[in-house]
Amino acid sequence: MRRRSLLIAVPAGLVTLSACGDDGSDSGQASSSEASPSASAGQSAPPPPKIVDGPLPAITAGTKFDEKPTIAKGSGKPSDQLAVRTVIAGGGARVAENDYVQANYLGQVWDSAKVFDNSYDRKAPLVIQLAAGSIIDGWRYALAGKKAGSRVELAVPPTWGYGSQGNAQAGIKGTDTLVFVVDIQDVFNAKSSAKGTDVAQDDIDLPKVGTNTDGKAPEITVPKGDAPKDLVSNYVIEGDGAELAAEDTVLVQYKGVLWDTGKEFDSSYSRSALTSFSLQQVVKGWSQGLTGKKVGSRVLIVVPPALGYGDSPPADSGIKKDSTLVFSVDILAKM
Numbered sequence: 001m002r003r004r005s006l007l008i009a010v011p012a013g014l015v016t017l018s019a020c021g022d023d024g025s026d027s028g029q030a031s032s033s034e035a036s037p038s039a040s041a042g043q044s045a046p047p048p049p050k051i052v053d054g055p056l057p058a059i060t061a062g063t064k065f066d067e068k069p070t071i072a073k074g075s076g077k078p079s080d081q082l083a084v085r086t087v088i089a090g091g092g093a094r095v096a097e098n099d100y101v102q103a104n105y106l107g108q109v110w111d112s113a114k115v116f117d118n119s120y121d122r123k124a125p126l127v128i129q130l131a132a133g134s135i136i137d138g139w140r141y142a143l144a145g146k147k148a149g150s151r152v153e154l155a156v157p158p159t160w161g162y163g164s165q166g167n168a169q170a171g172i173k174g175t176d177t178l179v180f181v182v183d184i185q186d187v188f189n190a191k192s193s194a195k196g197t198d199v200a201q202d203d204i205d206l207p208k209v210g211t212n213t214d215g216k217a218p219e220i221t222v223p224k225g226d227a228p229k230d231l232v233s234n235y236v237i238e239g240d241g242a243e244l245a246a247e248d249t250v251l252v253q254y255k256g257v258l259w260d261t262g263k264e265f266d267s268s269y270s271r272s273a274l275t276s277f278s279l280q281q282v283v284k285g286w287s288q289g290l291t292g293k294k295v296g297s298r299v300l301i302v303v304p305p306a307l308g309y310g311d312s313p314p315a316d317s318g319i320k321k322d323s324t325l326v327f328s329v330d331i332l333a334k335m
Contacts, residue, residue, distance in 0.1 A: 036117060036126065036128075037105070037107070037126070037128065037135050037136050037138075037139045037180070038128070038134065038135060038136070045132055045137065046137060046159050046160060048141060049081045049082035049137075049138075049141055049157075049159070049160050050081040050082070051081070051082055051083075051084050051141065051142070052079050052081045052082065052083050052084075053083065053084075053085065054079070054083050054085065054155075055074070055075065055076065055078060055079065055083065055155070056083050056085050056153050056154075056155055056179070057071050057072040057073060057074050057075065057110075057113075057155075057179060058071070058072045059071055059072075059087065059153065059181060060072050063087075065088050065090075065149065065151050065183055066104055066183045066185065067120075068104075068106065068118065068120035068121070069106055069181045071106070071108055071113065071153075071179055071181060072113065073110075073111075073112070073113035074110035074111060074113070074155070074177070074179060078110050078155050078157065078177040079155065079157070080157050080159075081157070082138055082141055082142060082154065082155070082156060082157070082160055083154060083155040084142045084152065084153070084154045085152070085153045085154075086146065086150055086151070086152055087150075087151040087152065087153050087181070088149075088150055088151035089147070089149075089150055090146075090147040090148050090149020090150035090151075090184065091147060091149055092147050092148025092149045092150075092184075092186070092187065093147065093148050093186075093187040094145060094146070094147050094187070095130065095143050095144055095145065095146050095147070095148075095184065095187050096130075096144060096145075096189065097130060097131070097140070097144055098129065098130060098131050098189070099129070099130055099187050099188065099189045100127055100128065100129045100130070100187070100188040100189070100251055100274060100276075100332075100333070101127070101128065101130060101143060101184055101186070101187055101188075102125050102126070102127045102184075102185045102186040102187075102188070102333055103119075103125055103126055103128075103182050103183055103184050103185055104118075104119045104120050104125045104126075104182075104183045104185065105117075105118065105119055105126065105180055105181065105182045105183070106118035106119075106120060106180065106181050107178055107179065107180045108178070108179050109171075109172065109176050109177075109178060109179070110155065110176065110177040110178065110179055111176065111177075114171060116167075116170040116171060116172060116178075117170065125185055127188075127251055127333045127334070127335040128335075130143060130144065136156065136160065136161050136162065137160040137161075138154060138156030138157075138160040138161050138178070138180075139154075139156075139180070139182070141160065142154040142156075142182075143182065143184065146184060147184070147187075148184050148185065148186050148187045149184065149185075150183075150184050151181065151182070151183050151184075152181070152182045152184065153179070153180070153181050153182075154179070154180050154182070155177055155178070155179050156177065156178045156179075156180065157177045158174055158175060158176065158177070161176075161177075161178050162174070162178075186333070188251060188274060188332050188333060189274070190215070190253075190268075190269075190272040190273060190274060191214075191215030192215060192253065192274070192330070192332050193212075193213035193214065193215050193253065193298075193330055194213060194236075194237040194239060194296060194297055194298035194330040194331070194332075195213065195237075195239055195296045196237045196238045196239035196240060196294075196296050196297055196298075197237065197238050198211050198236070198237055199234070199235040199236060199237065199238050201234075201236065201300075203234075204223060205223060205225060205228070206223065206228070206232060206234070206300070206302065207220055207221060207222045207223065207259075207300060207302065207326050208220070208221045208223075209221075209236045209298065209300050209328045210328075211236060211237060211298070213237070216269065217255045217267060217269035217270070217328075218236075218255065218298070218328050220255065220257050220262070220326055220328055221262070222257065222259055222262045222326055227259040227260075227302065227304070227324035228302055228304070228324075229304055230304065231285055231288055231289060231301070231302065231303065231304060231307055232289075232300065232301065232302035233288070233289035233290070233293070233299060233300070233301050233302075234299065234300045235293070235297055235298070235299060235300075236297075236298040236299065236300050236328065237296075237297055237298035237330075238294065238297050239294045239295055239296020239297040239331065240294065240296060241294050241295025241296040241297075241331075241334070242294065242295050242334055243292050243293065243294055243295075244279065244290050244291055244292065244293055244294075244295070244331065244334060245279075245291065246279055246280070246287065246291045247278070247279065247280055248278070248279055248334050248335075249276060249277065249278045249279070249334070249335040250276065250277065250279065250290065250331055250332075250333070250334055250335060251274055251275075251276045251331075251332045251333040251334075251335055252268070252274065252275055252276070252329055252330055252331055252332060253268050253269060253274060253275075253329075253330040253332065254266075254267065254268050254275065254327055254328060254329045254330065255267040255268070255269060255327065255328045256325055256326065256327045257325075257326050257327075258318075258319065258320075258323055258324075258325065258326070259302070259323070259324035259325070259326055260320075260323065260324070263318065265317055265318045265319055265325075266317070274332065276335055279291060283303065283307065283308050283309065284307040284308075285301060285303030285304070285307035285308050285325070286301065286303070286327070286329075288307065289301040289303070289329075290329065290331065293331060294331070295331050295332070295333060295334050296331065296332075297330075297331050298328060298329065298330050298331075299327075299328075299329045299331065300326070300327070300328060301326075301327040301329060302324065302325070302326050302327075303324065303325040303326075303327065304324055305321075305322040305323060305324060308323065308324070308325050309323070309325075310322065
């Protein structure tokens with residue numbers, strides 16, 4: 001059985017892993033009055049659709065990649081299968097099932113051309129996993145195999161959208177076919193790493209972290225001597241993305257070792273699965289250590305006991321009471 005991340009500082013039942021609505025803040029998720037492509041709760045998975053070429057309405061304005069598009073009203077009867085067209089072919093990484101994609105998108109109803117959601121106006125792309133239960137199946141099947149840098153148009157019938165129940169809050173009926181334009185900005189998976197400039201690690205009293213960016217776990221070398229009493233948060237690789245705010249949700253790769261022994265106690269690399277969480281739901285050392293750091297970076301965080309698990313470490317974690325924890329964290333995206 002794969003071990004769950006040890007970082008979550010709240011009961012597991014309070015942690016949600018699928019994208020959902022928010023208050024319209026700069027988080028990359030849809031506001032509460034809109035319908036993001038997140039899967040509906042309790043929705044059973046239909047059989048895979050047949051991928052067809054059309055029909056698909058024309059994109060009449062905003063025709064460049066990552067430019068907000070205008071889509072014509074659907075003409076005639078839409079397909080009862082999944083219509084997909086690559087409008088612009090990108091040359092980046094290829095999307096696979098269970099990958100995370102970072103994308104801007106616009107969605108509207110086929111019959112009325114009513115726009116029910118778009119990320120362009122929020123100026124915050126969506127980051128979401130292409131996995132069953134996380135996203136509507138129309139996106140899962142349409143985007144698999146596409147490359148980063150691509151613009152994809154798709155028409156999703158109810159079967160692979162919001163089902164017969166629709167989404168009343170967004171004005172989507174259970175009979176509505178939905179049309180999306182999706183600009184795939186980036187793709188993340190278990191092989192993803194930080195991207196940026198190496199930063200000198202010249203403090204001999206602090207751990208050294210490897211700078212490899214091949215998707216493998218970096219080596220962490222802990223020095224002999226006493227652990228620092230205060231939180232340490234230093235760039236190992238400095239990216240050029242947005243700075244994280246204290247309330248952000250992030251997608252990361254990470255590895256944690258004990259200061260006293262250098263022994264690994266937790267790692268997303270060993271699970272071959274990325275981890276996402278709100279900075280308000282993790283141990284204080286992570287929340288404080290990552291706030292203000294840039295997306296794309298690798299960060300060394302040394303967490304003293306008071307900002308970690310103190311005298312109450314997780315059971316069977318290998319962490320003793322009052323342990324100082326050392327982490328390498330790759331900040332892949334802000335969700």
